[in-house]
Amino acid sequence: MSKSKSFLATLSAFLLTLIASPAYADYVFNLPEPVAPLTSQIYDLHMLTTKIATIIMVIVIGIVTYTILKFRKSNGSEADQNFHKGAFGTWSWILVPVIVLGIDLTIAGSATDALKQIEDYSQKNDVTVKVTGSQWKWTYEYMDDDVRIVSNMLSKEEAGDNYLRAVDNPLVLPVNKRIRFLHTASDVLHAWWVPQIVYKKDSIPGYINETWTKIEKEGTYRGQCAEICGTGHAFMPIVVEAVSEDKYNAWMAEKKSAMAAASAEAASDKTWTMDELMSRGEKVYNTNCIACHQVTGEGVPGVFPALKGGKIATGPVAGHMDIVMNGSSKNPVMAAWAGALNDLELAALITYERNAWGNNTGDVVQPSDIKSARK
Amino acid sequence: MSAVIHEDHHHDGPPAGFKRWLYSTNHKDIGTMYLIFALVMLFIGGGMAMIIRAELFMPGIQIVNPDLYNNLLTDHALIMIFGMVMPAAAGMANWMIPMMIGAPDMALPRMNNMSFWLLPAAAILLLSSLLVQFIPGTGVPINTGWTLYPPLSVQTGMGMDLLIFSVHLLGISSIMASINIVTTILNMRAPGMPFMKMPLFVWAWLFTGLLLIIVMPVLAGGVTMLLFDRHFGTSFFDAAGGGDPVLFQHLFWFFGHPEVYVLLLPSIGVLGLVIPTFSRKPLFGYKPLVFFMGFLFALGLVVWAHHQYTIGMSLGATTYFMIGTILISIPIGLMLFNFIFTMWRGSLTFETPMLFGIAIILMFAFAGVTGVMLAVVPADLQYHDSYFVVAHFHYALIPGAVFGLYAGVFYWLPKWTGHMYNEKQGKIFFWWTTLSFNLTFFPQHFSGLAGMPRRIVDYNIQYIEFNQISSIGGFLFGLSHLLFLYIIIKTVKGGEKAADKPWEGAQIGTPGLEWTLPSPPPFHSFTTPPQIK
Numbered sequence: 001m002s003k004s005k006s007f008l009a010t011l012s013a014f015l016l017t018l019i020a021s022p023a024y025a026d027y028v029f030n031l032p033e034p035v036a037p038l039t040s041q042i043y044d045l046h047m048l049t050t051k052i053a054t055i056i057m058v059i060v061i062g063i064v065t066y067t068i069l070k071f072r073k074s075n076g077s078e079a080d081q082n083f084h085k086g087a088f089g090t091w092s093w094i095l096v097p098v099i100v101l102g103i104d105l106t107i108a109g110s111a112t113d114a115l116k117q118i119e120d121y122s123q124k125n126d127v128t129v130k131v132t133g134s135q136w137k138w139t140y141e142y143m144d145d146d147v148r149i150v151s152n153m154l155s156k157e158e159a160g161d162n163y164l165r166a167v168d169n170p171l172v173l174p175v176n177k178r179i180r181f182l183h184t185a186s187d188v189l190h191a192w193w194v195p196q197i198v199y200k201k202d203s204i205p206g207y208i209n210e211t212w213t214k215i216e217k218e219g220t221y222r223g224q225c226a227e228i229c230g231t232g233h234a235f236m237p238i239v240v241e242a243v244s245e246d247k248y249n250a251w252m253a254e255k256k257s258a259m260a261a262a263s264a265e266a267a268s269d270k271t272w273t274m275d276e277l278m279s280r281g282e283k284v285y286n287t288n289c290i291a292c293h294q295v296t297g298e299g300v301p302g303v304f305p306a307l308k309g310g311k312i313a314t315g316p317v318a319g320h321m322d323i324v325m326n327g328s329s330k331n332p333v334m335a336a337w338a339g340a341l342n343d344l345e346l347a348a349l350i351t352y353e354r355n356a357w358g359n360n361t362g363d364v365v366q367p368s369d370i371k372s373a374r375k
Numbered sequence: 376m377s378a379v380i381h382e383d384h385h386h387d388g389p390p391a392g393f394k395r396w397l398y399s400t401n402h403k404d405i406g407t408m409y410l411i412f413a414l415v416m417l418f419i420g421g422g423m424a425m426i427i428r429a430e431l432f433m434p435g436i437q438i439v440n441p442d443l444y445n446n447l448l449t450d451h452a453l454i455m456i457f458g459m460v461m462p463a464a465a466g467m468a469n470w471m472i473p474m475m476i477g478a479p480d481m482a483l484p485r486m487n488n489m490s491f492w493l494l495p496a497a498a499i500l501l502l503s504s505l506l507v508q509f510i511p512g513t514g515v516p517i518n519t520g521w522t523l524y525p526p527l528s529v530q531t532g533m534g535m536d537l538l539i540f541s542v543h544l545l546g547i548s549s550i551m552a553s554i555n556i557v558t559t560i561l562n563m564r565a566p567g568m569p570f571m572k573m574p575l576f577v578w579a580w581l582f583t584g585l586l587l588i589i590v591m592p593v594l595a596g597g598v599t600m601l602l603f604d605r606h607f608g609t610s611f612f613d614a615a616g617g618g619d620p621v622l623f624q625h626l627f628w629f630f631g632h633p634e635v636y637v638l639l640l641p642s643i644g645v646l647g648l649v650i651p652t653f654s655r656k657p658l659f660g661y662k663p664l665v666f667f668m669g670f671l672f673a674l675g676l677v678v679w680a681h682h683q684y685t686i687g688m689s690l691g692a693t694t695y696f697m698i699g700t701i702l703i704s705i706p707i708g709l710m711l712f713n714f715i716f717t718m719w720r721g722s723l724t725f726e727t728p729m730l731f732g733i734a735i736i737l738m739f740a741f742a743g744v745t746g747v748m749l750a751v752v753p754a755d756l757q758y759h760d761s762y763f764v765v766a767h768f769h770y771a772l773i774p775g776a777v778f779g780l781y782a783g784v785f786y787w788l789p790k791w792t793g794h795m796y797n798e799k800q801g802k803i804f805f806w807w808t809t810l811s812f813n814l815t816f817f818p819q820h821f822s823g824l825a826g827m828p829r830r831i832v833d834y835n836i837q838y839i840e841f842n843q844i845s846s847i848g849g850f851l852f853g854l855s856h857l858l859f860l861y862i863i864i865k866t867v868k869g870g871e872k873a874a875d876k877p878w879e880g881a882q883i884g885t886p887g888l889e890w891t892l893p894s895p896p897p898f899h900s901f902t903t904p905p906q907i908k
């Protein structure tokens with residue numbers, strides 16, 4: 001939908017759609033098109049309850065309208081003082097619950113099959129992805145392949161119309177394979193939700209939740225974090241690229257060799273120049289740190305401290321390495337990065353923070369420094 | 376029904392000056408203070424809603440930063456629930472229950488004073504929890520939403536502590552008010568008023584009071600554990616220390632779900648008087664209504680985890696909570712059915728309270744059917760934490776609780792003030808609020824289905840139309856309340872003299888004694904028990 005649509009046109013389209021129910025078909029006023037067996041089943045369930053709801057509302061509105069037209073004093077209607085004492089008045093308290101119970105059981109019954117499938121963990125899974133929510137990005141670990149990607153929101157300029165629903169590294173998944181998601185979080189609650197391919201379960205620190213899907217159609221599927229997780233809650237989108245099995249395998253192979261190269265590089269004894277570290281450090285910073293400390297290094301006053309001219313970033317190197325690697329003892333929002341980043345990335349990141357935005361301390365931190373600090 | 380009233384002319388009037396209010400033990404004065412407090416909070420909480428809707432009018436961040444946005448969202452909910460609906464309902468209980476059952480006052484008048492005066496203190500703490508973020512060094516604002524889930528609520532700054540203390544005071548206040556109301560109803564009924572003849576409003580408050588006494592301590596315990604986790608090194612809710620973040624959610628919703636009935640029931644009680652009055656016909660199925668209210672009370676205590684379907688419960692637990700929740704539609708359905716058939720074969724007129732009554736039946740029925748949609752677990756795994764839920768609970772709470780209170784205000788204003796309100800203005804207010812309410816919240820069902828999560832400060836451009844309609848509706852809804860305020864002030868100040876029984880059909884079928892008193896009633900009423908014949 002484009003911004004240019006005028007407001008009135010939309011309003012009237014909106015009202016028209018409400019009247020003309022076939023518009024359900026175009027998914028604008030409904031759950032988005034499901035592309036997996038379970039989301040399709042949920043979609044059908046949703047349509048069933050929507051229909052029941054609509055019928056009930058039509059009946060209620062009908063009876064109330066009739067009542068207020070027919071039994072008004074201005075029409076000369078006289079109140080029947082004994083109405084509630086008749087057979088209807090005496091027995092309706094059984095009638096109504098029985099009818100409602102019937103409707104209820106129909107609905108509950110139709111839900112049990114989907115529910116059983118959701119909770120069916122006995123099947124073999126082809127791909128297992130551990131999804132970790134953190135303030136404010138998603139980390140995906142392919143458990144069978146030892147591949148890990150970090151997914152950050154794209155800026156408005158890069159994302160265009162998909163802003164808030166676009167990321168730098170989407171989760172790539174094969175179609176027609178049973179995929180298991182393991183949900184957890186590193187700091188606070190989050191919820192990973194891509195309505196077209198999979199329902200949501202919460203990401204809870206210290207616990208693991210499980211969902212599964214089988215995507216039946218190639219494409220790009222978008223979603224957002226659904227459980228409030230603090231300042232950046234609106235800014236942790238989710239994108240899934242569903243591709244054919246061949247494409248997926250090729251992507252995975254490429255990813256693996258890139259990761260192997262990166263870790264070989266990090267482990268080498270090479271001494272890096274300031275320029276090399278600065279350009280790598282900027283990338284690491286932009287993926288991991290800008291959500292709080294901002295591109296400008298200025299942070300958010302009163303909430304996230306500035307690195308530009310900051311006490312730690314321009315103070316002793318050891319203190320700087322400590323807070324980046326081990327997190328802040330005062331504020332749990334500042335996480336420990338020693339586990340998530342390798343020696344080279346940490347060295348580059350710290351070098352970058354000490355020299356960017358006019359910090360110009362001239363300090364260069366080498367991967368070997370990090371290596372010895374890890375002990 | 377008629378009553379013999381012993382008019383006593385030697386009574387003192389109200390004491391003069393501020394002491395009348397500060398030291399008051401008079402149920403009518405305390406009721407008035409509750410109602411004024413609620414009205415003030417309505418405007419504060421409503422102002423917050425206006426900022427929220429203004430921020431959401433366009434994509435992007437225009438007016439408030441993300442943390443301030445979430446803090447306003449949190450406080451909007453807490454103020455509307457604890458500051459507006461509950462005090463307004465308690466104010467009506469204070470005013471009306473002693474007069475309905477023929478009691479001279481509340482059973483525990485001094486405690487009544489204290490339960491009211493804790494509220495302004497709690498409100499000050501609540502507002503400071505919002506404002507403290509503007510002092511540097513107080514940490515992250517309360518960006519958790521009203522559910523206050525840890526670990527996020529452990530991360531937040533000093534505001535959260537103030538909020539926790541505020542919740543403590545609010546809890547003490549409502550437990551005391553409830554004990555008072557329950558005691559009054561159990562012990563102070565005039566001779567000749569057995570339980571099964573009490574006006575429905577009295578029944579509704581009996582259940583409400585009992586619910587509050589049961590659930591408020593659990594909330595207080597939960598937030599106290601939160602306070603300990605924040606400052607004293609416990610880890611009730613921290614998995615790393617052997618605790619469980621989900622435990623807090625269970626404690627919260629064990630309180631939170633019954634709480635929605637606390638908000639709902641007093642208004643259902645008002646409807647139980649308004650609908651028969653303007654249908655000129657006794658309530659249809661009074662006894663079933665009372666019993667099913669009790670059923671709702673009991674069922675409401677054991678379905679809390681339907682707010683937590685996504686936490687990963689076992690299949691058995693999930694199924695149990697799903698079925699329990701769907702069954703709530705039985706008492707809700709029966710209530711609406713009985714109200715509709717109270718109107719059937721009646722002699723209907725459409726004064727403002729009745730207009731609200733009819734609108735409530737329709738819109739609350741809608742909240743009920745979306746509630747059943749939400750109760751279905753697989754579907755809720757899609758709806759949960761989206762705007763669909765926001766739409767559902769605003770349909771439940773605005774018609775179900777707030778409009779019921781408005782109906783009560785218009786119904787009883789003549790009794791309270793001795794003046795009739797202007798019927799035409801009342802009707803304009805009704806149509807204005809009802810239409811703008813629907814304009815605001817109906818589209819939110821669709822933005823939720825389309826995938827818009829709740830509690831986000833900025834949204835993707837695809838949701839712009841829904842949000843603009845919502846915001847325009849929201850502004851109109853907010854604006855309509857200026858008319859409400861105007862009508863109230865004008866009626867308090869003057870207007871056509873109200874008769875003792877201003878509504879022709881009042882008291883048909885209910886033996887409530889409020890209409891046997893003059894309008895406005897004397898400072899002390901029923902100093903000797905009336906006899907109901």
Ligand code: HEM
Nearest residue numbers: 635639681682700703704743746747749750759768771775
């Ligand atoms: C037939 C009756 C009802 C059913 C079956 C029902 C069901 C539900 C369910 C399943 C949810 C959780 C949705 C989610 O978070 O995913 C919910 C949320 C909610 N309902 Fe209802 N509901 C009913 C009536 C009511 C009534 C009468 C009220 C209040 C007067 C109410 C107020 C709320 C509120 C406030 C929430 C949201 C709380 C929050 O997450 O902040 N509901 N309802």
Ligand SMILES: [Cu+2]
Nearest residue numbers: 632635681682
């Ligand atoms: Cu609930």
